[in-house]
Amino acid sequence: MTIQNALAELTSLLGQGLSRSKSDLDQHGASESHFPLSPPDAVVYPESTEQLSDIVKICARHGCPLIGWGAGTSLEGQAQAFQGGVSVDFSNMNKLLRVSPEDMDVTVQPGMTREELNTELRATGLFFPVDPGANASIGGMASTRASGTTAVRYGTMRDNVLGLQVVLADGRIIHTGTRARKSSAGYDLTGLFVGAEGTLGLITELTLRLHGQPEAITAAVCAFDSIDDAVQAVIATIQMGIPIARIEFVDAATAAAFNGYSGSDMPLCPHLMVEFQGSEAGVAEQAEMFGDIVADHGGKGFEWATKPEERTALWKMRHHAHWAVLASKPGAKALVTDICVPISRLADAVNETRADIETSPISGPILGHVGDGNFHAILLFDDANPDEVKAVEALSHRMVERSLAMGGTATGEHGIGIGKKKYMEAEHGAAWDVMGDMKRVLDPQNIMNPGKMLRGN
Amino acid sequence: MTIQNALAELTSLLGQGLSRSKSDLDQHGASESHFPLSPPDAVVYPESTEQLSDIVKICARHGCPLIGWGAGTSLEGQAQAFQGGVSVDFSNMNKLLRVSPEDMDVTVQPGMTREELNTELRATGLFFPVDPGANASIGGMASTRASGTTAVRYGTMRDNVLGLQVVLADGRIIHTGTRARKSSAGYDLTGLFVGAEGTLGLITELTLRLHGQPEAITAAVCAFDSIDDAVQAVIATIQMGIPIARIEFVDAATAAAFNGYSGSDMPLCPHLMVEFQGSEAGVAEQAEMFGDIVADHGGKGFEWATKPEERTALWKMRHHAHWAVLASKPGAKALVTDICVPISRLADAVNETRADIETSPISGPILGHVGDGNFHAILLFDDANPDEVKAVEALSHRMVERSLAMGGTATGEHGIGIGKKKYMEAEHGAAWDVMGDMKRVLDPQNIMNPGKMLRGN
Known part of the structure; x- marks a missing residue:
């Protein structure tokens, strides 16, 4: 009953902010893809990074899974709760925190969608180019390393995220990257969390490169x-x-x-x-x-x-x-x-x-x-x-x-989730074990989006 | 005498291929910067990835440091042997392994310099744009996440390395990335090794993006x-x-x-x-x-x-x-x-x-x-x-x-080595600990370029 114990503590913390209604659970257990309905045990709607850190600490104490939820548009089951636990819905963390037209960058919360962002940017002469088609959340796009129609010119999320704020599996809050356009200061942790599908931590802020609206x-x-x-x-x-x-x-x-x-x-x-x-x-x-x-x-x-x-x-x-x-x-x-x-x-x-x-x-x-x-x-x-x-x-x-x-990849932009996990061994060989090492050291209890991407988790 | 035991075994493996001459040690203990001469105990010149893997396995058994050496142009002491050990000089692994003009990519060994690469490419109509000024080795440029005069247009090494072959601290050989232009298949290990300054493994092959020579x-x-x-x-x-x-x-x-x-x-x-x-x-x-x-x-x-x-x-x-x-x-x-x-x-x-x-x-x-x-x-x-x-x-x-x-970084392109280690805490805070976690899980004995970049190593 470890999940139940976590839910009890989360209810004390969040009150009405923790939902167990059937419609909420079903909505957060579904996807736009062919995977079966897999509802979580509860849905939380964090209001801040600090509150999410408290939520994660409770879940960590009880070994309760946490699955990030943006707009629910992922295609490989990334946001579904196949092992139950708590779906972390970022719809209340959807603000534009800062925009700097002169630096052509912006900091947003993960629940903001790409269309919302571009609406906010309209008056600046700038835009955020990554366009996966669906009106996905920025946090979800980063987590699946999304790209789409404009990547041929502007690159993917890998190329357009300058820095992140992340809540780790033990509740610690870290910042990666800076607002400088380049840096050689240590390991590229921004690049590690972009594409990690929420298996290493939950992204709570993103600093993005912007581009000039073309003439x-x-x-x-x-x-x-x-x-x-x-x-x-x-x-x-x-x-x-x-x-x-x-x-x-x-x-x-x-x-x-x-x-x-x-x-x-x-x-x-x-x-x-x-x-x-x-x-x-x-x-x-x-x-x-x-x-x-x-x-x-x-x-x-x-x-x-x-x-x-x-x-x-x-x-x-x-x-x-x-x-x-x-x-x-x-x-x-x-x-x-x-x-x-x-x-x-x-x-x-x-x-x-x-x-x-x-x-x-x-x-x-x-x-x-x-x-x-x-x-x-x-x-x-x-x-x-x-x-x-x-x-x-x-x-x-x-x-x-x-x-x-042909020297290609199993997935150009949709990610692994559960749908493409079976191809990781063939694509990566021993490097898949290295990914497992990263996962084990950052999330030893395997509570961050368990069952996805990694071998035997 | 763990280093001495490693050297004895390496001598059996390599014979004349292991150098302990004073001139060789001094050359590999110097840099173009202001750090004191810090010679290694020996220099090896691997001929192949497999041979390097054997070298690393011997060093791992005896806890002997391994420090990668490209062209010796780094500026923060990255290639110096402050804790002794074996300098791994890649000058015999300097071949162009494959070039595909139609895909605008190339695979090279780490000891090739950027000028050698561009000379080889001259007839293809393509070039490799990253230009740190010095005629650095491609492996060294990747390891310090180098950039230089053309990064404003073409990006840094982060943006121009598609995939790597790496020998890990236990001698395992892994491949990261593919020849596809983008991928969402798991953690971005290519990005993790680019900029890691040889502290997580030694790069033995690099697949690079090329660009068309401008009209x-x-x-x-x-x-x-x-x-x-x-x-x-x-x-x-x-x-x-x-x-x-x-x-x-x-x-x-x-x-x-x-x-x-x-x-x-x-x-x-x-x-x-x-x-x-x-x-x-x-x-x-x-x-x-x-x-x-x-x-x-x-x-x-x-x-x-x-x-x-x-x-x-x-x-x-x-x-x-x-x-x-x-x-x-x-x-x-x-x-x-x-x-x-x-x-x-x-x-x-x-x-x-x-x-x-x-x-x-x-x-x-x-x-x-x-x-x-x-x-x-x-x-x-x-x-x-x-x-x-x-x-x-x-x-x-x-x-x-x-x-x-101002929201910037301590180092845009020279890296950390020993020279900028003192700024890692201020720039990264708790994220520096996460880098330490990555290091510990991939190199638990701390034999890969010890003393550089990470806290207390």
């Missing part, structure tokens, strides 16, 4: 005869060093799902969706260079979205891809794959994946952030049909094997 | 009436988002040292040295925008270096600054400070430092990578004069205090 932005969609043509155009664009802000691939099946969901009228063939950002002259130069590459690869039907509302509609359509594909097969569950390969192997990886899906009973549109070598197949299946479940798992497994054989 | 490059020098004018021009350049490739500040004292050492004829006032890289049109646009900023801040005497040989001469002069300043006071030792502050505080930091030096008995030219908020004072002193030693240490101490109070 000019142009977006476009163009169509290709084959996957290979589209992907070869991406490879040429990256190799030419064009500083493209977004370059997204969607295959014919994804275009069909867009048409059904967003009322668009895209031809049923592969497409690239791109965006250029910079000075007026810079954007014109990039667009011209890209136009030449597209022409060389048989691209056609170039449609420009220069007005802000056209661009918004374009990227809204892209961001709703997950829902569009789900809606194309009512009642289906989705397993979203997430491999990322060296760019020279991208065409092989996409073609082999497409062919593999075609010979399976599974429907699986492909789309992704191809400028990074990262793409997704959204594999639709009926979770009551064991044959489909098996086929989906086998497809996903072969994709990861293919990626690792 | 056009232009460099320039311009003069300013005051430090404040020059630094305000830098701040405006960064805030405008101009993708400048280099932006270096030198004060009047540095200009005088250049004139004496390189035969230049710079006016004795503050200067900025800049470089633009990109397409022809892009470089022209950047140069025009920067010209406007300079004019707004009273800059004058704009001298362009458009020919490759002029640019080479310009950056050679900058890279020899350390030697130029040392030559300005024959027989003097130098303590080089290395603070890095948020850009909005840069003018305050430089001005306060300049004023502090002026009121001391010490001569200390100021120069640096001001686009990152990072600058150096090269404090010259007579190490036989206790008053000067005391004055230099007090100046350096106040600079770090000032930087930390």
Whole structure:
């Protein structure tokens, strides 16, 4: 009854601030992915770092698990409570604490979402570029090392977090990093907590790099005869060093799902969706260079979205891809794959994946952030049909094997959680043990998001 | 006699490959900095990762220290053997193992220097941008998280290392990272070993990001009436988002040292040295925008270096600054400070430092990578004069205090070694203990570069 003892003490500390209502527990036990409902024993809504430290100390005394909760948009079960315990919902810690336009940085609490942050920043001439599609929380984005459509230009959360405040498993509060743009002062603890999925501590403050809102932005969609043509155009664009802000691939099946969901009228063939950002002259130069590459690869039907509302509609359509594909097969569950390969192997990886899906009973549109070598197949299946479940798992497994054989990774941006834990040994070998060492020394009782990422925890 | 027992076993393993000659020991006990000669007990020259693993296993059995040695250019005593042991010289592990122009990446051994790497890459149209000035080894650059003149555009070693092979303190060989451009697969161990100064393991292979050689490059020098004018021009350049490739500040004292050492004829006032890289049109646009900023801040005497040989001469002069300043006071030792502050505080930091030096008995030219908020004072002193030693240490101490109070770091790029260990508590607080936890779990005997960076080791 260790969890029950923790809950008793937490109730004395928090009163109404600890929730055990069924709706709350169910909400915090669910995810946007295919994993079964796994409710925590309670949900807490910390108001401050100090209060969270007190909560963690109580849980540490009783060996009670703590699972961070941002916006609930993670895809590998990272925020679900598979071993019970306390879900730590950061929705009351969602403030902008400080913005310094002259330094182009900001400090926020983890519960703020990326859309809220960019709304707050609108008047400063700056923006936070990392864009995973979902309106995720900043804390969750850091914890899964999220990226998305703009990483090809602005990098991932790894590149845009300057420093953190973290509550460790024993309740200690530490700061990592500084507000300087670079430092050689010791181990990169900021980088260690970014991507750790809450298994080493809970992030309570984040200092982020900001970027100037570009003077000019142009977006476009163009169509290709084959996957290979589209992907070869991406490879040429990256190799030419064009500083493209977004370059997204969607295959014919994804275009069909867009048409059904967003009322668009895209031809049923592969497409690239791109965006250029910079000075007026810079954007014109990039667009011209890209136009030449597209022409060389048989691209056609170039449609420009220069007005802000056209661009918004374009990227809204892209961001709703997950829902569009789900809606194309009512009642289906989705397993979203997430491999990322060296760019020279991208065409092989996409073609082999497409062919593999075609010979399976599974429907699986492909789309992704191809400028990074990262793409997704959204594999639709009926979770009551064991044959489909098996086929989906086998497809996903072969994709990861293919990626690792090409020098790539099992996950470009979705993270490990419980969904990709089975690939850690193959990707990391003995380095996975080193991750386990880090975990053991910082969380010897294994109370921080247990069951995720690490071997046998 | 644990070290002696290790040496006996190493001699059986390596024969002539283990050196105990006085000249070898002295060379590996010295540095380019002011720390006393601290020779190791022996020097080994591993030929392969497997051989190094055997060496480490022997040392681990006998508790014998291992200190990595690249090109000996570190400035905080990182490669010196203050507790004796074995210096691991990587000069026989200096090969380019693989280059993939289409993926814009390369795998090298740690003993290769950055100039050797760029010579090898010349025909590929690609280059490795990180440029600390000295012709450092790539392994050493990773271990100190080096940066230098181009970090403002291309980032530091943190941003340009994709993956590593590392020999741990028990001889285990691990791989970190993949060749994919991004990954969310577990803890960022690559980031943990980059900047760890060999205290967690010895790096034996590095996979690096490359960048396209720019179509056009232009460099320039311009003069300013005051430090404040020059630094305000830098701040405006960064805030405008101009993708400048280099932006270096030198004060009047540095200009005088250049004139004496390189035969230049710079006016004795503050200067900025800049470089633009990109397409022809892009470089022209950047140069025009920067010209406007300079004019707004009273800059004058704009001298362009458009020919490759002029640019080479310009950056050679900058890279020899350390030697130029040392030559300005024959027989003097130098303590080089290395603070890095948020850009909005840069003018305050430089001005306060300049004023502090002026009121001391010490001569200390100021120069640096001001686009990152990072600058150096090269404090010259007579190490036989206790008053000067005391004055230099007090100046350096106040600079770090000032930087930390401004939200900056004690070291932008030189690292900790033994020279800056005394500032770790003030900069990191409890996070320094977390670094100690990492160290203890990966190197429980404290044989990997003992005495450096960590509390009480």
